[in-house]
Amino acid sequence: MATMSATSIFFSAIAIMLLSTTIAAESSASGGGKPKVTNFMVEACKNASMKNKIYDPNPITQEFCVSTLMLDNRSAEAKDLHSLIHIAIDILKGQVAAANGNVKQMLQDTKNGTATMRALSYCMVDYDRMVSILNICDTMIKEYHGRKGGANDGLLSSELPACVERVDKPFIDCWLGLLAMEAKKLLDENFAVGMSVTLNFCLASTI
Ligand SMILES: *[C@@H]1O[C@H](CO)[C@@H](O)[C@H](O)[C@H]1NC(C)=O
Ligand SMILES: *[C@@H]1O[C@H](CO)[C@@H](O)[C@H](O)[C@H]1NC(C)=O
Numbered sequence: 001m002a003t004m005s006a007t008s009i010f011f012s013a014i015a016i017m018l019l020s021t022t023i024a025a026e027s028s029a030s031g032g033g034k035p036k037v038t039n040f041m042v043e044a045c046k047n048a049s050m051k052n053k054i055y056d057p058n059p060i061t062q063e064f065c066v067s068t069l070m071l072d073n074r075s076a077e078a079k080d081l082h083s084l085i086h087i088a089i090d091i092l093k094g095q096v097a098a099a100n101g102n103v104k105q106m107l108q109d110t111k112n113g114t115a116t117m118r119a120l121s122y123c124m125v126d127y128d129r130m131v132s133i134l135n136i137c138d139t140m141i142k143e144y145h146g147r148k149g150g151a152n153d154g155l156l157s158s159e160l161p162a163c164v165e166r167v168d169k170p171f172i173d174c175w176l177g178l179l180a181m182e183a184k185k186l187l188d189e190n191f192a193v194g195m196s197v198t199l200n201f202c203l204a205s206t207i
């Protein structure tokens with residue numbers, strides 16, 4: 001129950017911030033030599049945008065997907081979904097690392113023994129946990145070559161989105177802690193991470 005209501009608060013916050021995140025993604029993408037958009041990226045993103053959860057009030061759009069993938073110039077070279085998802089996971093891991101760096105920075109300026117200090121410490125552990133889980137998903141995507149039949153014959157395609165979904169718990173835990181301390185910048189970064197998690201889930205669901 002607690003998680004359910006927390007999730008709905010989170011999703012209502014998404015609507016307000018979606019626009020600014022998209023703008024941020026676009027401006028940083030155009031920073032270092034504009035990566036090109038390929039038909040493959042557009043098609044993969046179109047398919048991904050059809051994999052949104054039915055109850056998600058702020059679904060991933062094809063445009064958001066493309067602008068996020070453009071953050072990494074390797075996306076233009078991707079010829080199959082495996083490479084594209086690997087890149088999307090890398091982008092997400094980079095966003096988590098950046099967000100975590102700023103949590104760590106704030107922790108250094110926070111007095112010991114305070115509730116803020118504890119929330120930040122938990123959040124760092126949550127972000128680390130997200131990266132550990134994403135590393136497992138990344139290994140899965142590298143090893144996945146389609147299932148041929150037998151029960152022990154590699155992984156089911158549904159296992160990949162299920163792996164990505166596991167980051168939801170630490171993500172929401174960190175978000176709740178940051179929400180309580182009203183740390184605007186850290187919350188904005190946390191929000192961007194959340195959108196990227198959803199994108200990874202949708203892309204992984206297209207395999
Ligand atoms: C997108 O979905 C269509 C229809 O299922 C499929 O034929 C196509 O290969 C998919 N494209 C990508 C890039 O995943
Ligand atoms: C991608 O960008 C990096 C620097 O960000 C650059 O070193 C590399 O050559 C670029 N690769 C392509 C294929 O454009």
Ligand SMILES: *[C@@H]1O[C@H](CO)[C@@H](O)[C@H](O)[C@H]1NC(C)=O
Nearest residue numbers: 108109110111112113114117
């Ligand atoms: C805060 O606690 C840590 C761990 O106990 C300690 O190493 C550090 O010196 C303390 N910092 C301050 C400013 O008291």
